[in-house]
Amino acid sequence: MKAFLILEDGHVFTGTSIGSTREVISEIVFNTSMAGYLEVMSDPTYLGQAVCMTYPLIGNYGICYEDQESRSTWVDGVIVRELSRIPSNFRCVDTIQHFLTKHDIPGIAGIDTRALTRILREKGTMNGMITVEENYDLNTIIPRLKAYKKENAVETVSRREKKLVKGNGAKVALMDFGVRKSLVEALTERGCQVTVYPAQTSVETILKDAPDGVLLSNGPGDPKANPSIIEEIKKLYESEIPVMGIGLGHQLMALAAGGDTRKMKCGHRGSNYPVKGLETGMTYISSQSHGYEVDAAALEEKNIAKASFVNVNDGTNEGLDYIGKKIFTVQFQPAASEGVQYTSFLYNKFVEMMGGNK
Incomplete structure (x- = not known):
């Protein structure tokens, strides 16, 4: 069955429908990973987005459900050059085609993903539609695409109730x-006892449980769309408790401390982004999935924080150490299931900051 990818700038790609045949409007982004497509589809940071995988063959090792990054799938759609329909891997229990259909995820295969990626790199991330309707009307569709905006992203993906993951060491909220x-x-492997809280939990409620440290997780969307959460994080910033932030958590802490964030032209999404540690001078390969960046210069000018990592490709901020505080944050994922483990030492730093595993 034919499928069409329509971009808000009027570009139309024609390919073959994969997965669900429902119509979807979403933000179109690209991911440069060679593997990890299941992790991408189940990563909450991709909520409201259809992902173009730049590697030309996707699905060749099938699906292993143990590798899912969360309880559900969050991508709006999948865009590939070629979909492998006969996977080969000893851990494979399903095909990507069946997985997409099972989870009602629409997709398109057989298009020039390199051309699509060049458009997104040159013009910036934009909205688009995946549809199997051959008699589409651009004059009707393009205004809908330009008006699309995903609301309540964090509330959608966050858990609803508190959950305890037992351990014998430091207590992490x-x-x-x-x-x-x-x-x-990554935390439980280091012996930590982890309590996971819903996004809207008050800091007073968290501190009543007497944690040794607080971790602000990754997540989707515009960080400025979470004013009530930012107000709670301000209380953490003003406290003495050790705090580590990752991804969206990095951005939210910057806003809580009086800094600023801005949308990037096309974002960083993939498992092969180089970041340089400013203290060691070493460059690490990192896993990333974000479309916003922190304005580190503003925080440094106010002597609030100093940059700890920068992106080697474009110089954007990848980490901050807060001056006079037991707080550090990074934009990338310090340890990712796609195999990128070079910066997992940051979890050790967090444990040490909490006083170690007692």
């Missing part, structure tokens, strides 16, 4: 803005 499973595992 994890604020769930769209947390990935691998983040929780």
Whole structure:
């Protein structure tokens, strides 16, 4: 069956329908990973987005449900050059085609993903539609695309009730803005006792449980769309408790401390982004999935924080250490299930900041 990808600038790509045949409007983004497509589809940071995988063959190792990053799938759609329909891997239990259909995720295959990526890089991320309707009307569709905006992103992906993940070491309060499973595992592997809290939990409620430290998780959307959460994080900033922030958590802490964030032209999404540690001078390969960046210069000028990591490709901020505080944040995922483990030492830094595993 034919399928069409329509961009808000009027570009139309024609391919083959994969997965669900329902029509979807979403933000169109690209991911440069060679593997990890299941992790991408189940990563809450991709809520409200259809993902173009730039690697030309997707699905060749099938689906292993143990690798899902969360309890559900969050992407609006999947865009690929070629979909492998005969997977080969000893861990494979399903095909990507069946997975997409099962979870009602529409997609399109057989288009020039390189051309699509060039458009998004040159013009910036834009909205689009995946549809199987051959008699589409651009004059009707394009205004709808330009008007699309995903609301209540963090509230949608955050858990509804508090959850305890037992451990024998430091007590970590994890604020769930769209947390990935691998983040929780990185803490429990270090012996931490992790309590996961819904995004809208008050700081007073969290501190009553007497944690040794607070972790602000990754998550989707515009950080400025969460004013009530930012107000709560201000209380953490003003406290003495150790805090680590990742992804959206990095951005929210910057806003809470009086800094600013801005939307990037096309964002960073993939498992191969180089970041340089300013203290060590070393460059690390990192996993990233974000469309907003922190204005680190503003925080440094006010002597609130100093940059700890920068992106080697474009110089954007990738980490902050807060002056006079037990707080540090990073934009990237310090340890990712796609295999990027080079910066997992940051979890050790957090544990040490909390006083170690007692």
